[in-house]
């Protein structure tokens with residue numbers, strides 16, 4: 001098995017990840033400051049990184065063995081081969097295919113923020129759904145959930161994850177501008193500059209008294225997001241884990 005190592009994280013390398021799959025990557029893994037892309041053989045890649053050869057037989061079993069369930073509020077994120085645990089709401093997500101396995105701070109921040117804010121029957125939009133994890137979590141809390149992603153390759157993966165979890169979620173390719181709303185809750189794990197640009201579209205698609213959960217925001221970029229939230233008349237609370245921030249905002253001061 002060949003591994004292509006890139007400096008960065010799923011978040012910082014997000015726009016490049018589809019390119020790795022286009023060149024034949026079979027799976028991705030985030031390590032300390034690096035992303036490892038697994039390939040059956042070396043290929044020419046138009047990216048900065050280095051190749052590593054792993055012994056063939058057990059990289060997959062070692063990876064599976066080392067991958068632990070992840071706790072986030074009332075949820076436990078499990079790979080399909082993990083056992084559910086009493087006292088948690090299970091979220092079964094196939095790891096390594098799309099962003100959203102619970103191993104990133106921003107996904108955990110968003111899962112914790114959803115708990116207690118999703119009302120039965122609420123209309124919830126997960127913008128930038130990736131694996132579908134946040135929309136699936138909202139559906140498990142009783143919402144009518146929709147997941148949207150600009151990357152068409154994640155939509156079948158998200159649908160398969162919803163099926164695994166026994167919930168109905170509508171997954172669509174696209175972005176916020178194409179949607180009408182109103183939504184009782186919008187959760188978006190994207191990045192600071194995009195949240196700033198989308199702020200008018202968020203405000204226009206949120207139902208009165210609705211909730212906006214924004215993450216994917218580095219602490220160093222938080223000021224710009226706060227400024228945009230204030231400019232659009234939101235009041236907000238901030239949660240943080242490590243270098244990452246989430247805003248829970250509601251319209252009106």
Ligand SMILES: C[S@@+](CC[C@H](N)C(=O)[O-])C[C@H]1O[C@@H](n2cnc3c(N)ncnc32)[C@H](O)[C@@H]1O
Pocket residue numbers: 011014099100101102106107110126127128129130131132133134148149150151154174175176189190194216
């Ligand atoms: C950081 S991942 C979040 C995945 C998952 N929601 C989670 O919280 O773990 C961001 C996702 O947003 C998608 N994305 C990026 N820009 C977008 C946009 N303008 N509209 C919709 N989706 C977008 C990417 O394709 C990617 O799947």
